[in-house]
Amino acid sequence: xxxxxxxxxxxxxxxxxxxxxxxxxxxxxxxxxxxxxxxxxxxxxxxxxxxxxxxxxxxxxxxxxxxxxxxxxxxxxxxxxxxxxxxxxxxxxxxxxxxxxxxxxxxxxxxxxxxxxxxxxxxxxxxxxxxxxxxxxxxxxxxxxxxxxxxxxxxxxxxxxxxxxxxxxxxxxxxxxxxxxxxxxxxxxxxxxxxxxxxxxxxxxxxxxxxxxxxxxxxxxxxxxxxxxxxxxxxxxxxxxxxxxxxxxxxxxxxxxxxxxxxxxxxxxxxxxxxxxxxxxxxxxxxxxxxxxxxxxxxxxxxxxxxxxxxxxxxxxxxxxxxxxxxxxxxxxxxxxxxxxxxxxxxxxxxxxxxxxxxxxxxxxxxxxxxxxxxxxxxxxxxxxxxxxxxxxxxxxxxxxxxxxxxxxxxxxxxxxxxxxxxxxxxxxxxxxxxxxxxxxxxxxxxxxxxxxxxxxxxxxxxxxxxxxxxxxxxxxxxxxxxxxxxxxxxxxxxxxxxxxxxxxxxxxxxxxxxxxxxxxxxxxxxxxxxxxxxxxxxxx
Amino acid sequence: xxxxxxxxxxxxxxxxxxxxxxxxxxxxxxxxxxxxxxxxxxxxxxxxxxxxxxxxxxxxxxxxxxxxxxxxxxxxxxxxxxxxxxxxxxxxxxxxxxxxxxxxxxxxxxxxxxxxxxxxxxxxxxxxxxxxxxxxxxxxxxxxxxxxxxxxxxxxxxxxxxxxxxxxxxxxxxxxxxxxxxxxxxxxxxxxxxxxxxxxxxxxxxxxxxxxxxxxxxxxxxxxxxxxxxxxxxxxxxxxxxxxxxxxxxxxxxxxxxxxxxxxxxxxxxxxxxxxxxxxxxxxxxxxxxxxxxxxxxxxxxxxxxxxxxxxxxxxxxxxxxxxxxxxxxxxxxxxxxxxxxxxxxxxxxxxx
Numbered sequence: 030x031x032x033x034x035x036x037x038x039x040x041x042x043x044x045x046x047x048x049x050x051x052x053x054x055x056x057x058x059x060x061x062x063x064x065x066x067x068x069x070x071x072x073x074x075x076x077x078x079x080x081x082x083x084x085x086x087x088x089x090x091x092x093x094x095x096x097x098x099x100x101x102x103x104x105x106x107x108x109x110x111x112x113x114x115x116x117x118x119x120x121x122x123x124x125x126x127x128x129x130x131x132x133x134x135x136x137x138x139x140x141x142x143x144x145x146x147x148x149x150x151x152x153x154x155x156x157x158x159x160x161x162x163x164x165x166x167x168x169x170x171x172x173x174x175x176x177x178x179x180x181x182x183x184x185x186x187x188x189x190x191x192x193x194x195x196x197x198x199x200x201x202x203x204x205x206x207x208x209x210x211x212x213x214x215x216x217x218x219x220x221x222x223x224x225x226x227x228x229x230x231x232x233x234x235x236x237x238x239x240x241x242x243x244x245x246x247x248x249x250x251x252x253x254x255x256x257x258x259x260x261x262x263x264x265x266x267x268x269x270x271x272x273x274x275x276x277x278x279x280x281x282x283x284x285x286x287x288x289x290x291x292x293x294x295x296x297x298x299x300x301x302x303x304x305x306x307x308x309x310x311x312x313x314x315x316x317x318x319x320x321x322x323x324x325x326x327x328x329x330x331x332x333x334x335x336x337x338x339x340x341x342x343x344x345x346x347x348x349x350x351x352x353x354x355x356x357x358x359x360x361x362x363x364x365x366x367x368x369x370x371x372x373x374x375x376x377x378x379x380x381x382x383x384x385x386x387x388x389x390x391x392x393x394x395x396x397x398x399x400x401x402x403x404x405x406x407x408x409x410x411x412x413x414x415x416x417x418x419x420x421x422x423x424x425x426x427x428x429x430x431x432x433x434x435x436x437x438x439x440x441x442x443x444x445x446x447x448x449x450x451x452x453x454x455x456x457x458x459x460x461x462x463x464x465x466x467x468x469x470x471x472x473x474x475x476x477x478x479x480x481x482x483x484x485x486x487x488x489x490x491x492x493x494x495x496x497x498x499x500x501x502x503x504x505x506x507x508x509x510x511x512x513x514x515x516x517x518x519x520x521x522x523x524x525x526x527x528x529x530x531x532x533x534x535x536x537x538x539x540x541x542x543x544x545x546x547x548x549x550x551x552x553x554x555x556x557x558x559x560x561x562x563x564x565x566x567x568x569x570x
Numbered sequence: 571x572x573x574x575x576x577x578x579x580x581x582x583x584x585x586x587x588x589x590x591x592x593x594x595x596x597x598x599x600x601x602x603x604x605x606x607x608x609x610x611x612x613x614x615x616x617x618x619x620x621x622x623x624x625x626x627x628x629x630x631x632x633x634x635x636x637x638x639x640x641x642x643x644x645x646x647x648x649x650x651x652x653x654x655x656x657x658x659x660x661x662x663x664x665x666x667x668x669x670x671x672x673x674x675x676x677x678x679x680x681x682x683x684x685x686x687x688x689x690x691x692x693x694x695x696x697x698x699x700x701x702x703x704x705x706x707x708x709x710x711x712x713x714x715x716x717x718x719x720x721x722x723x724x725x726x727x728x729x730x731x732x733x734x735x736x737x738x739x740x741x742x743x744x745x746x747x748x749x750x751x752x753x754x755x756x757x758x759x760x761x762x763x764x765x766x767x768x769x770x771x772x773x774x775x776x777x778x779x780x781x782x783x784x785x786x787x788x789x790x791x792x793x794x795x796x797x798x799x800x801x802x803x804x805x806x807x808x809x810x811x812x813x814x815x816x817x818x819x820x821x822x823x824x825x826x827x828x829x830x831x832x833x834x835x836x837x838x839x840x841x842x843x844x845x846x847x848x849x850x851x852x853x854x855x856x857x858x859x860x861x862x863x864x865x866x867x868x869x870x871x872x873x874x875x876x877x878x879x880x881x882x883x884x885x886x887x888x889x890x891x892x893x894x895x896x897x898x899x900x901x902x903x904x905x906x907x908x909x910x911x912x913x914x915x916x917x918x919x920x921x922x923x
Binding site for chain 2: 046047065066067068069071072074075078079218219220221222223224225226227228229230231232233234235237238243252253256257258259260261263264265266267268271278279280281282283284285286287289292307308310313314315316320321323324325326327328329331332333334335336337338339340341342343345346347349350351352353354356357358359360362363365366367368369370372373375377378381384385387388405406407461462463464468469470472473474475476478479
């Protein structure tokens with residue numbers, strides 16, 4: 030999001046999902062869409078099958094979308110900047126760029142143009158492993174087929190240079206004039222049902238609701254007045270900064286509906302850190318791995334028991350209704366917070382509608398959205414007034430930032446690369462049947478029956494070298510940890526790489542991952558680290 | 571524009587079919603192969619009507635409504651044709667409403683009822699085909715299949731998973747998975763779209779607990795899926811305050827982000843709400859163990875520790891993790907709490923993870 034906000038002025042998916050049916054060419058990078066956003070994956074497949082869209086897939090793994098792709102670029106993990114810049118090098122060399130668009134709507138072109146010189150197809154082949162001819166074909170397809178949509182996910186962002194990756198995506202879309210147009214855009218697919226909303230609501234250390242900066246005096250004054258309390262204008266710490274600071278700068282944590290004990294990188298370190306806290310409060314619906322460490326556990330309610338709005342990946346604010354009445358001595362999550370506020374002499378609204386009214390009062394992009402308007406169909410922000418229909422795609426005519434910024438980007442390798450001792454590249458992610466830390470899907474009987482526990486994807490060549498077959502127990506080790514899990518021999522993963530899903534606490538992928546962070550976005554490098562396979566007694570490997 | 575259906579003046583919009591216009595006006599026309607999401611198929615002939623000035627019977631699912639059109643949906647000729655359609659389907663399949671999971675949500679049953687067919691005219695004795703129970707979430711009963719083609723169309727062209735297809739010829743024709751393998755051994759990804767569009771009981775959902783609950787017993791509530799960011803709109807079916815099953819919400823489906831589709835997680839991943847592992851009371855750590863406590867004990871303790879920590883180490887020694895899994899209202903409330911009550915901007919969530 031930081032990359033999008035810096036270059037365009039707004040950190041959100043620029044276009045709507047259904048617009049994929051209007052794209053002439055679709056570029057998917059770092060998103061295993063049919064597994065992680067399966068319904069949107071179906072829309073991509075519809076676009077290709079029924080509307081003749083061309084599909085370019087850039088992914089180190091042979092994901093399912095590769096089957097229907099016109100071009101598949103199998104870049105090395107962590108080499109996305111080189112790949113994306115290589116496409117731009119060819120586009121500019123051939124003169125396929127949108128000259129007028131660049132002139133009228135972008136700035137920073139000259140410096141950017143110079144930086145792109147470095148990324149010759151030969152250089153890119155060396156850095157990414159992608160053949161120059163394939164790169165040329167993809168560049169031609171992307172730049173000359175008509176309106177182009179770009180979709181990315183954690184394969185782009187979860188790197189020590191994730192912000193650079195995003196900026197490289199934006200550069201590609203900008204020089205071809207694909208931002209601010211229907212069916213185009215740069216579109217991050219959000220991985221959790223309300224990750225967009227949590228950001229919109231100021232669940233970030235640097236902004237209030239609607240991305241109003243905490244460092245902006247006018248914003249501080251506005252919120253301070255509305256909440257009738259003095260506010261700090263100092264940017265706070267991110268989650269990935271707070272965890273290592275536990276026991277030192279951070280003495281107490283209040284965690285609502287998160288499970289860092291499975292989701293965060295380098296888990297041994299996470300547990301150590303959380304144990305150093307003076308006090309840990311966890312508000313959740315299950316006694317998660319994190320809640321087990323808490324001093325107080327507060328039982329909230331599940332999605333099915335609450336009324337409220339949730340903002341999807343395309344900025345659509347939708348009303349979700351309570352289908353069940355909470356059982357037991359539990360409270361609505363907003364009630365718990367209001368009850369705590371009362372103990373400090375603050376009065377918080379005690380209904381979702383009351384809270385939503387405050388959101389509307391304070392957040393221009395949500396001001397026009399009411400529960401009544403979204404009872405049947407959600408509305409996409411920005412929606413400034415109750416007459417406004419909402420916004421399907423951003424940046425039409427003018428960028429939120431004014432002019433869009435073309436950014437020169439230098440190539441950086443991943444923070445940790447394979448070496449003699451750890452000879453493989455490990456990446457982590459989700460599988461189709463499970464979700465995030467598994468606290469919900471693993472308690473769903475049918476999903477649990479389909480996939481009971483974790484595994485490691487191993488390429489057949491690597492497997493035969495180690496004498497491993499599907500179903501064997503193998504150990505995966507990195508400099509940070511070791512897990513024992515089941516081998517899945519498959520050509521989905523590249524030679525020299527392995528893939529471990531992170532849903533399973535008993536073989537937690539995140540005991541292995543590197544907590545190296547992007548310097549701006551503070552996102553961990555989940556998609557590349559060095560690992561090796563080890564023998565487990567009783568198996569032949 | 572307006573047309574006349576069974577003597578009633580009915581409003582229609584350009585491009586609308588006679589079937590849709592009639593249904594919008596509350597006039598019943600059966601349709602077994604047509605579904606709004608899969609479109610016309612021209613297979614079942616259940617939806618035929620007579621139109622003044624047009625020869626023969628017309629399939630209303632494929633007939634565009636025109637201004638001034640005069641339509642009759644229940645003439646003797648129409649009813650005779652429909653009765654034959656139903657008779658043949660009843661003869662061919664094994665339709666036993668008494669034990670069918672789709673009882674009360676079956677479009678064939680509705681049609682038979684509307685036509686007043688008491689007992690079928692033909693009877694063909696045939697060996698029953700075994701149920702396909704191989705799939706974790708879906709039961710297939712070939713003898714109840716009426717070959718309408720909705721599931722094939724939905725699988726091939728809607729969700730584009732391309733598993734279901736028609737195979738074989740004549741009386742051997744049937745819907746198969748891949749090269750006619752059991753569903754559980756096929757490339758099926760259990761999205762359940764075929765169940766969603768099946769008009770009869772040939773494709774039904776397995777239910778998570780050992781319950782036998784049919785659709786007419788449940789209440790549907792529209793919710794947003796708790797998983798990825800697509801924001802699928804789901805009808806959560808419940809009974810006695812328990813989760814039963816999930817269907818994609820089909821109200822204004824074209825305007826919804828999921829277009830009436832779901833994936834395996836939205837379809838089969840929601841019974842965790844009734845898990846016995848759910849927390850049912852506040853817990854406080856006493857003597858190293860988490861023990862049950864009252865709300866006042868728990869909240870007083872949290873408030874006391876927040877105050878003490880702030881006093882001793884400053885507001886910025888306290889951190890908050892809000893959540894991508896709760897509502898906007900709740901995220902807003904915790905943000906306000908961190909900033910206005912405690913006085914820190916140390917608030918974040920797992921967007922990066």
